[in-house]
Amino acid sequence: MPERSEQEISQKRLLEINTALESGMFVYVRKMFQHMPAFDIALLLESSTARSRNVLWQLIDPDLQGEVLEELSEEVRKGILRNMQPEKVAAVAEGMDIDDLAEVLRTLPDSVYKEVLNSMDSQDRTRVEQALSYEEDTAGGIMNTDTITLRPDITIDVILRYLRLKGELPEATDSFYVVNRQDKFIGSVSLADLVTARPEQPIAEIIDYDTIAISVETEESEVAKLFERHDWFSAPVVDENGHLLGRITIDDVIDIIREDAEHSMMSMAGLDDEADTFAPVIKSTQQRSIWLGVNLITALMAVAVSSMFEGILAEMAILAVLNTLVPSMGGVAGNQTLTLVIRGMALGHIGDNNARIILNKEIAVGFLNGLIWALFIASIVAIWKQDILLGGIIAFAMLMNLTVAGLAGVATPLVLKKMNIDPALAGSVILTTITDVVGIFAFLGTATLLLGR
Known part of the structure; x- marks a missing residue:
């Protein structure tokens, strides 16, 4: 028999522990935790509902709770610490690495954070305060002072x-x-x-x-x-x-x-990377509503462009059918470029010295892809509708939009980076807006010029 994966084993443990909790077998769960590494316990907590987490946390050996805290995601850790007294947080913190302890303390409200510091002995307090004096996302924020x-x-x-x-x-x-x-x-x-x-x-x-x-x-x-x-x-x-x-x-x-x-x-989906999978419904709704609102605004921009061509759309229903095709292809092509550029920026491959090279390259790629698929879709539409002019219109729009997608896929993350905005967070929405607007305008605008009566 093939060996089970670590994920399958963890899921089996979770099922077993949840069954034991429902049966009130708390002593059995406590004994299970004594033989489990901190990472696996943290995984079980993150895979449980908020209600179950509070019960599970009480069953973890206090000497192990600090190690488990280190492994938890920030959102889950906040939920657990919120229900603990400052003196208990200080007790759990004993033995934690200074960098991990500093990370934990940063997630606490100021009042609780100060109480926890006051509960520590002077030596530990000094070391933690020094660690907290450095910015969180710097070498000082992640370093450990435990060295010989x-x-x-x-x-x-x-x-x-x-x-x-x-x-x-x-x-x-x-x-x-x-x-x-x-x-x-x-x-x-x-x-x-x-x-x-x-x-x-x-x-x-x-x-x-x-x-x-x-x-x-x-x-x-x-x-x-x-x-x-x-x-x-x-x-x-x-x-x-x-x-x-x-x-x-x-x-x-x-x-x-x-x-x-x-x-x-x-x-890329507009979510916090520390988002809790099992967060309450209201909280998850609030977190996602903001991004959905942003997307709605950008979608309305594309709708506004389409509304400029209501006349030609009313005359030729086929234009409404084909209208989604060009923006869709542009969006996919643009996101391919966007992902490549964001990855290159993260790895340090793309900077001011070679930005023009990658820009020219991606414009060329977009143009060639546009040419290939423009000819392909033009042939299909021309044969389907027996209309060479209609095929030529959608071909022109496809070529235009895929070329712009290559340009926008490079320019968008570079400009956002200059503005100190995370390209991974905002890049996709901006790019999709550009390709939607350009695609619709190029297709319906050209159709209005050449087919309008």
Whole structure:
């Protein structure tokens, strides 16, 4: 028998737990949670209704709740934290990584957030306040301060004895960072070099001085690109004076990449990337109504253009039948280009230096595609209606609209980016409006000129 996928196993667990909850078998559910990793518990919470989540949360071991919070999406996490007392939030926060804790605290109302900070000991409070002082979407906002630093004049033997005495390493440790007495970053020493070097060697002899440090103000998307480019497992973070502040590990970068992918996918539909699948009906309706309203306004613009040609539409019913064809093809072609350009911008492939090249290329692609499908649809319409002129009209409109779609598919995201508007969020609506208006105007306008009586 083939092995079941992780998703199938999770769905089976969810069904089993829901059945146990309905039967009042709370002790059984609590025992199940004791043998489940935090990620799976978080997945179960996100796959449950808001009512079930509150019950499930109470059954999770308090020592595990912090790890589960780290794995939850922002919207689900907010719903759980909203029902917790500040002192309980502070208790759950104990043992959480500073970067994850800072992310959790940012989702709390100001009053609760301050109470949670006051409930912490002074050392933890200082570390969290420092993490919160950096912008959320920067290296400072995602870095972890849990790192071991070395001095260049210490011998390998001293370091190894210290590590044995400490008994554990921070998670995802592949390198140690070397600093001077002013805590300025000098370089790194890999764990492999440390355990294979001669005990009497000083750290200075095995330092990698070429290690790249990330500025604390670097945007998280740029951090992800650096990790991808250099195949890093971890990287140091420094301030403007070169002082070591912390480190970023690959697990944080994976979260960034996943969030960016979810953001792009959800934004295309006008949804928040942290949207709760099982949010209440009223809340989901409110979130989606705004975007539906925007789409309605843009659709009315296309209707307004069509209404300008009521006369010719009344005379020739076939024009009303064919009127949807040209905007539809333009919309598909434009969205192909739009998706390609947004992806290129996200990967850093497209910028001011090569924007004109991609613009000319996509206009040419749009023109050639327009030519191909214009001839195709013209032949079909001419044979179907025995009207070569009608075939020529729709061919011209198709050629015009697909060419404009290529132009708009490149120009729209570039202009939105210049205006600091997310192209993934607004690009599709603007593009569809352009292709609808141009397609309808080109088709019905040309028909009015050549066929109007």
